[in-house]
Amino acid sequence: MTELSVFATIRPKPEHKSDALAAIEGILSATRAEPGCHRFELNVGVEDTGALYLVEHWADDAALDAHYDMDYIKRVFAAYEDWLAEPVEIVRMRRHA
Template sequence: MALTYLATIRLKPEHFGAACQAVAGIVARTRMEAGCERFDPHPAADGSAILYIYERWADRAAFEFHHAQPYTRAVFKSYEEWLAGPVALTELADGLE
């Protein structure tokens, strides 16, 4: 069963650029992972220091595999200094069609 999430990452403004660069640096590798169907980071349109990541995984194993990768763990390690609050991970239901 596929899993779809919207990650809301609230950052300290002084670290927003570095966080965006760090996430951009793992996009290609993440998209090549088995089970990754979508991994699309987006900055907030209002210019606030919020980064959203829309992601879809084939199953929980693919989602957990992604979070176990050294490049993903390195971004999370950097987040320890950069975050303005906890990352919110919202699970989305299948689209309305």
């Protein structure tokens, strides 16, 4: 299998932006230590729209599935149910050339 790239856009409600940001910051080290994680990067927009962005590179689909199955990720996703203005937008990509 080939490497999988993910671009995630997270749009928290304004009153929960700091909660969402802290939650993601809290999983950075553990996620980066996962065997299939090649890159896991948190970004904020230059124009502060309130959105958070994750740029991720995984060894393959199985590595990303294993990531989503981690208890600490499940806790963040559960919190997102209250914190987010809309569902996380996830774009899965593979390098073309």
